[in-house]
Amino acid sequence: MLTLEQVGAGYGLSRVLNDVSLRVGPGELVTMLGRNGAGKTTLLRTIVGLHPVAAGKVTFAGNDVTGMMPHARARSGIGYVPQGRGIFPHLTVRENLRLGLAARFGRGEGRGAKLPDYIFDLFPVLARLSERKGGLLSGGEQQQLAIARALASKPTLLLLDEPTEGIQPSIVQDIQAALKRIRCELNVAMLLVEQYLDFAWSIADRFYVIQRGSIAAAGDTRECSADSVAHLMSV
Amino acid sequence: MGEYALLAGQLFNGVSVASILLLAALGLALSFGLMRVINMAHGEMLMVGGYLSFLTYRFAPARLGFVLALIVAFVGAAAFGALLELVLIRRLYGRPLDTLLATWGVSLALQQAARSIFGAIGVEVTAPKWLSGSFTVKSGAMAGFNLPYVRLFIIALAVAVLSGTWLLIQRTRLGLYVRAVHQDREMAQALGVNTGWVDLAVFALGTGVAGLAGSVLAFIAPVTPTVGQSYIVYAFLVVILGGLGNLLGTLLAAAVVGLFSAGAQIFTSVSFADVLLLMFVIAFIQFRPSGIFAARGRALEEA
Ligand SMILES: Nc1ncnc2c1ncn2[C@@H]1O[C@H](COP(=O)(O)OP(=O)(O)O)[C@@H](O)[C@H]1O
Ligand SMILES: [Mg+2]
Numbered sequence: 001m002l003t004l005e006q007v008g009a010g011y012g013l014s015r016v017l018n019d020v021s022l023r024v025g026p027g028e029l030v031t032m033l034g035r036n037g038a039g040k041t042t043l044l045r046t047i048v049g050l051h052p053v054a055a056g057k058v059t060f061a062g063n064d065v066t067g068m069m070p071h072a073r074a075r076s077g078i079g080y081v082p083q084g085r086g087i088f089p090h091l092t093v094r095e096n097l098r099l100g101l102a103a104r105f106g107r108g109e110g111r112g113a114k115l116p117d118y119i120f121d122l123f124p125v126l127a128r129l130s131e132r133k134g135g136l137l138s139g140g141e142q143q144q145l146a147i148a149r150a151l152a153s154k155p156t157l158l159l160l161d162e163p164t165e166g167i168q169p170s171i172v173q174d175i176q177a178a179l180k181r182i183r184c185e186l187n188v189a190m191l192l193v194e195q196y197l198d199f200a201w202s203i204a205d206r207f208y209v210i211q212r213g214s215i216a217a218a219g220d221t222r223e224c225s226a227d228s229v230a231h232l233m234s235v
Numbered sequence: 236m237g238e239y240a241l242l243a244g245q246l247f248n249g250v251s252v253a254s255i256l257l258l259a260a261l262g263l264a265l266s267f268g269l270m271r272v273i274n275m276a277h278g279e280m281l282m283v284g285g286y287l288s289f290l291t292y293r294f295a296p297a298r299l300g301f302v303l304a305l306i307v308a309f310v311g312a313a314a315f316g317a318l319l320e321l322v323l324i325r326r327l328y329g330r331p332l333d334t335l336l337a338t339w340g341v342s343l344a345l346q347q348a349a350r351s352i353f354g355a356i357g358v359e360v361t362a363p364k365w366l367s368g369s370f371t372v373k374s375g376a377m378a379g380f381n382l383p384y385v386r387l388f389i390i391a392l393a394v395a396v397l398s399g400t401w402l403l404i405q406r407t408r409l410g411l412y413v414r415a416v417h418q419d420r421e422m423a424q425a426l427g428v429n430t431g432w433v434d435l436a437v438f439a440l441g442t443g444v445a446g447l448a449g450s451v452l453a454f455i456a457p458v459t460p461t462v463g464q465s466y467i468v469y470a471f472l473v474v475i476l477g478g479l480g481n482l483l484g485t486l487l488a489a490a491v492v493g494l495f496s497a498g499a500q501i502f503t504s505v506s507f508a509d510v511l512l513l514m515f516v517i518a519f520i521q522f523r524p525s526g527i528f529a530a531r532g533r534a535l536e537e538a
Contacts (some may be wrong), residue, residue, distance in 0.1 A: 048425050074427035086422040088415050099415050103427025148521070155426060 001026045001061060002047065002157055008055035009046045016042045017213045020056070024157065029183055029190045031117050031200040031221075032211035033233055040193045041083050043210065044159050047191070048080045049073045061156065074103040079155030079188075083144040083162050089135025093126055096134050096145055100152025112213060118185070119148045122178045140171030147178065157189045171173065177212070180205060199231065201226040237378035244380055245497045251386035253493025254393030257486060258448035259466050260473040261400065262316075262441020264485045267474065269417050269437050272324055272334055276342040277470070278463025280442040282349060283315055284308035284449025285458035289358050302362045303451065305450050312446020317439040324438070342463070349460035357457025366454070385454045392451060396444055397486060403440075404482070413437055469496075472516050492516075 001025040009017040016039045024030045034040050045051035047058060049070035058066045065073055074080070088096055097115055104113040120127045123144040129137065137145065143163055150158055163179070164172045176199055179233040182188065183203060194200040200207065201221050209232045217229055259281060266272050288304035295303050319341065327334045361367070362385050364513050369383040404410035415423040424430050452462065469492055477488030495515060499508035 050421050050425060069429075069431075070421075070424040071427050071429045074425055080424065080425045082425070086419060086425070089416045089421065090418055091411075091414060095411055095414075098411060099423070099426050099428070102412065102423075106429065149426070165322045 001028070002191070003059040004047070004056065005059070006056040007043075007046060007053055007058060009042060009051055009053055015054075015213065017046065020210070020213070021214055022208055022215065022218075024189050024191050026156070027187055027189050028206065029192065029204050030190045031194050031204035031207045032210060033194065033197070033200060033207060033229065034216075035233055038210045039213040040210055041161055042213075043163050044080070044082075044156050044191070044193065047159060048078060071103075071106065074153065075106045077154075077156035079103075079150035079158045081143075081146045081150050081158070081160045081163060083140045083165065083193075085139075087134040087137070087145055089133065089140045091134055092131050093134060093137070093145055094130040096151055097126070097130075097152055100149035103153040103155075110229045115152050116154065119151055122151075122181060123148050138171075140167045140175070143167055143171075143175060144178070147175070147182075151182070151186070151188075155188055157191065159189060162193050162195060164194070164199070176203075197226050197230060236352050237372070237374075237376040237380065239376045240372070240379040240381075243377055246494065247380075247386065249381060249494035250490070251493075252316075252497055253489045254390045255448050255452055255466070256469050256473050256493055257393050257489035258396060258444055258451075259417075259470040260477070260485055260489060261396070261482075262438075262443075262445045263470055263474045264477065264482070265336040265400075265441045266438050269329065269413065270324070270434050272438075273331065273338070273466075274319070274324070274442075275335060276319065276345060277341040277442065277445055278467030279342050279345040280312045280316060280445035280463070281449035281452060281466055282345065282458065282460065282463040284312045284446030285360075285453045285462055286353060286358070287311040287350060287446065288450040288453050289353075289360050289458055292360055296538075298363065301366070302496030304360075304411075305447060307451035308446040309443045310446075313439040313443030315441070315446075316442025317435055318439040319442070320380075320435050325434070346460045346463075353458075353460070355460060357459035357462070359457050362454040385451075389451045392447065396447065396480070400440075400444075401482060409436060472512070474517055476503070476519060 001087065004020055006024045007017060007020045008015060020043060022030075032040055032043065042051055046053055049065070049068060053066050057064060060073065060078060062078060063076065065076070066210055088099070091099070097119070101113045101115070125141060126145060129141065132140065134145065147160070147163065160179075164175055168176065179192070180203055183190065192200065192204065204221050206220055207229065209229050210217050211232060216232055245471065257399070259278075262280070266274060269443050287308045291304040291307045292300045300413050319338070323335060323337050323341065325336060325417055335415045358531070369381050371382075372378055372380040404413055412423065414429060416430050416433050420430055449458070452466070457463070473485060473488045473492050476491065477484030477486070492512065496508050496512050499511045503511070
């Protein structure tokens, strides 16, 4: 599904990612762990196409997408929930969701492209807020909107960058529950960047730990205990 | 002559000048708001529109020619803008100074080309018969107040174009994409919006509207190789005053600039009115020092 082969990327002259190789299979849930500044966000941005690849190769759904524009990658099935959520502040919730259809319009689905019902089923709060401006939502509401918007494009791979960061605990539980439902009910692969080790372990099939821009550990969440990687993440 | 006729006449003139400024400034405001591009050749799009209208009148029968000229001017200038965006502006993305210089070069080249093809002296376009009359108040305080149909038409056209642009931005899918790109270009891309295409469409639309302005301008003044230059300065003033990329601001600023210069002309000469206008704009920016660029944040979506 998604493969990275010896990917390198950086800002100007400083290298942030070195020799990163990883794989996410169809329908698989893979978590990416690592300290602040390890390069997780940069890695996801590289996969989405917002950050240039300096070395190596990115393959998605059998195609080499290394030099492909972000909009083309989105159209080919990559959904992205960025760190900070990326909600359009002056657009309403409904308009934000409609933008989730852009990839499908671009794919040529035409007027038939509609918001899937399960979005409001997963996040009932969005139906109530549909005319509210995105910038006026709480952090938790914005996060739910960002996930719903990514799902609206019917992605085959969903990239989530710290979806529970800076969100009040009660909503964190809602979001975690929703992610579990997405995992069970929708046939979508996920690459999840997480800080909550326990939650990551409870939902993921496999894990990678990234340290100073390189993969420091990888494995199966059922075979390794969470404790075995905890020391790689502590500050 | 009634006592208010002169004042009313200048007011009306001001509104019609404001309408042309609005058409000329709209594209500048949009393309700066979205792409942060300052197109120095934007004035020449008026010129292109003017000459295209002139040519259309020569080859098409008068009655049809009028509508045809508007369409040809719009489509021609839009195509020109699209070409400019594809060949030049897109390649200089993120390099504002280079863009400024390159488009300035295009502006000079277009003026020279017009000089070679049409001559340095302007060409005249006569408005169709039904547009060349005027409405005059016969008696009372407003006696002598004269409303030329051409200017009424220009005002109507500006209103139509502004409403159309507003509807396009608020009500269509392209408009939604434009607003999204304006607020967060990267996120829009990551959701599958082809931002290159959105830029192109907006840029071409803006130059097309400038072409329309050139087309109607031809009715009230000869089309010359430098016609763009004489309007572009005011258009820039409008854009600076109105806040870049802000439709409502552009509308208000066009009204202020148009009315100010027409009003000042009652009391002084044209050139002194320009000096006053410039002083006014400078004073305004003093009071809103963060004005020009900070205004970008609240642009398209609130208009
Ligand atoms: N825009 C930027 N310019 C320069 N360096 C950056 C930029 N963004 C991130 N970095 C650097 O890249 C490294 C990885 O950052 P990031 O990918 O955000 O890490 P993480 O998401 O794991 O916290 C950090 O050392 C950070 O300082
Ligand atoms: Mg991060």
